[in-house]
Amino acid sequence: MAQAQPKPSPLHELCSALPSLPMRLQEVGRFVAANDYDATTRSMRELASVAGADPASFTRLAKALGYSGWDELRAALTEARRPAQGSPFSGRAKSRRAGPNADVKLVHDKLEAEAAGLARISANAIADAARALHAANRIWITGFRSCRSVAELLTYQLRLFRPDAVQMVGGSGPFDLDHGAFRADDAVVVIGFAPYTLVSVETARAAHQARAALIAIADTISAPMAEGADHLLLFEAASSPGFFPSLTGAIAVAQSLAAVAFTLGGTGAKRKLEETEGRLARMSQYTVEKG
Amino acid sequence: MAQAQPKPSPLHELCSALPSLPMRLQEVGRFVAANDYDATTRSMRELASVAGADPASFTRLAKALGYSGWDELRAALTEARRPAQGSPFSGRAKSRRAGPNADVKLVHDKLEAEAAGLARISANAIADAARALHAANRIWITGFRSCRSVAELLTYQLRLFRPDAVQMVGGSGPFDLDHGAFRADDAVVVIGFAPYTLVSVETARAAHQARAALIAIADTISAPMAEGADHLLLFEAASSPGFFPSLTGAIAVAQSLAAVAFTLGGTGAKRKLEETEGRLARMSQYTVEKG
DNA sequence: TGGGCCATGAAACATATGTTGCATGAATCT
């Protein structure tokens, strides 16, 4: 099909060829260059009517550029515009040549990207989800692989002020046991990113079937565990340049969720938190804090 | 529960409608969600052949979602994906959602503070610590309370390419058992913030006595577990206004640490990572993604 | 001025596209 050769952007070669084209073709070419998104989407005739030109002009333009027809030109534009395919893990770990200071620069880039990723988190969605958490009788939380750490953090923080209501899914027993326990007045939080673990998807399904409030924390809208979710909280997993997907965003989401849920809990939550911390201190879990 | 009234992304409403659809329509819907770019570009029949489904399914999917036909669904997807900028086509109105809700503002402030906290992490220190990790024969990692999640994430990521060398402290047995096992060519990572857990301090002491390389990830220079540490990586725990200490910074540090250690591992680490991932995939831990 | 050349628009063409009706088989209900 498409031979992978040195690939000069179709738009560039279009623009550079423009001056040598007949008047009408120049107009059409300019229009295509200025509206390349629509060029890939709308039909040729549609473009023609908007551009105020004849449909045939587009075919002629394509041929003048060396393509076999408009379809081929459009295909080239489409491919040029295709979003970067984020293949996780090893695919992304391209050989990054190391210098002495390369490590430091790597860390800098990574942190910068993380910070930028945080900015794209939707505060509205988090607040909504927190309300759902607050309304729930019981809360179930699950996550696998590296997302397990996020799940555990969320569980821990929520348990600080709602110890009797929150637990991890599959904590002491097979997953289906917990799946069967889901009820309509429960909330279930599923955390994951591509590639998605089967169990998390099944957990999400079970929650949906039980009509429990389903909160999905994921990196993509199309995450299978997000299907039918009442709340979908997106974070940026690929924000870091290279290597493993980043969990900074997921952690930030989880923490914000817990924080809002805590405020919604009001004085009751606050009292419970103090109680919990007092108990921990009495068990001398802590070293004496320095004054 | 809480549903958005302005204009939910076509992808969102697709994903949330998926579970209530017949099997084949679900497959097709998932395919569209995972390949929404091609969905806007290629023709319906083309998609059908790639997805291994009947062309009619796409029409039916669109209708099931409330559209008049596939063309209308595709148009919606196209508009949703349009790059922000004016064009002669759609008169698209940017509906800025103004939600001056207190919760939302809280989340915003929090995230902003997190991002600012990331900027203060020292890249140099992380790179140095990563070199120590790389040089170590075995790596021990520990963390308590909410820091346990950080410890687990770091363990997980390091194990992806050094599975035989990395483990959590106290994983299967009392802590002092592991403490006694520390050797001079080991590295020990201790994660914590105020108020500090006793065990983590003891672990740090044991590591120090064994002359193992001690890497402390903490929020303060004066952290007791940081005494005598070879590497001290600071993060901002109190960055969030009120409530719980924030772990976003700690996570970012941990991830950066793992990333640098990975690059230091070179092709060997890369090969190991691919091997590990291959094994996970073979155990069908993952759901298949895209086609 | 006349003749060849070419750009341009309109209409005709073959084809690919989205859609719909129908038959089949599985699942559900009475």
Place this chain on the structure above:
DNA sequence: AGATTCATGCAACATATGTTTCATGGCCCA
């Protein structure tokens, strides 16, 4: 068990699509 609904694949349909042909008109050169 029988009746019925429904999901699903197949094939025919009307139509929109990209392409091509043809007639027109402007342009330059002899």
